[in-house]
Amino acid sequence: MKRHVLILAVGLVCGVVLGGWAGAGRSEAATTPGPSKLALIKQNDLAVVGRRYAPDFRWIACGLATGPPHGSRTGRCRRGQVPTYGSYWALKSAIAAGKVTSGMTVLFDQETWKWTPPREQAHPRYFIRAAAQLARAHGVFIIESVYEPTMAAEIAVEVAAAPYADVIAIQSQKTDQHPEQFTRYVAQSAAAIRAVSPDVAIMAGLATDAGGHPVTAAMMDREYDQTYAMVSYFWLNAAQWPPPTGHGCAPRGCGAIGARFLADIAVAPSR
Numbered sequence: 119m120k121r122h123v124l125i126l127a128v129g130l131v132c133g134v135v136l137g138g139w140a141g142a143g144r145s146e147a148a149t150t151p152g153p154s155k156l157a158l159i160k161q162n163d164l165a166v167v168g169r170r171y172a173p174d175f176r177w178i179a180c181g182l183a184t185g186p187p188h189g190s191r192t193g194r195c196r197r198g199q200v201p202t203y204g205s206y207w208a209l210k211s212a213i214a215a216g217k218v219t220s221g222m223t224v225l226f227d228q229e230t231w232k233w234t235p236p237r238e239q240a241h242p243r244y245f246i247r248a249a250a251q252l253a254r255a256h257g258v259f260i261i262e263s264v265y266e267p268t269m270a271a272e273i274a275v276e277v278a279a280a281p282y283a284d285v286i287a288i289q290s291q292k293t294d295q296h297p298e299q300f301t302r303y304v305a306q307s308a309a310a311i312r313a314v315s316p317d318v319a320i321m322a323g324l325a326t327d328a329g330g331h332p333v334t335a336a337m338m339d340r341e342y343d344q345t346y347a348m349v350s351y352f353w354l355n356a357a358q359w360p361p362p363t364g365h366g367c368a369p370r371g372c373g374a375i376g377a378r379f380l381a382d383i384a385v386a387p388s389r
Contacts (some may be wrong), residue, residue: 154385157321157351158261161199162189166356166371174385179225182233188358200225204233206245213256220257229265242266243278250282263287269303273310280315291325291355294333294341301344308348321351326372330359335378342383
């Protein structure tokens, strides 16, 4: 099993943790991965795994779905974190109000949940594309993620967003219990995205307990190694799933599994 050592330069840490990415459109600095390809974690999931790992991630997401309990509310954003938006209209309002400005990075997470209005859920391809075009027009670096009930529907939305977004995040973490299925999911999604946008950065999701079912660090290691060459980045999830949905360590987020995975890929806690 290959292992990849994470090396973070001082300039990179300052650019991501303290200030976000500067410039409009796709930034070469923003889309050039480090050796581990670790990139994004939500602030509530970071608290589960251990805040000492914060400098090892390029982006720490805040806002929607990052507040307690169990990441079910809106968490407060701190300086340098990446705000999350679940609606095109919410993002548009934030830009109009000066809350999101040129050079900032945002996470646009369009799902079948309370933060994405029914109208946008009914037309996901249109609105995810519109959000990316809006961001680009205002010099905002946008990471786009979508959840749909089927793999085919999800890929169709990713393909619609790919020519306009800076990063497309594949929600592959829901297949974490089955490494071969996970690999096929990432491979098929990446191929479809690359067919319409060869240069867009692709991020795959990994999770300690997707859907409330804990996995092992060894399973995550396998998925990471099998898809490493297919993607630009990885998104680490360690969500807290309350009972009865959450089993075993899932109500606590299974932070030990996440820490073991990070150790396995040679990412040490920063000191």
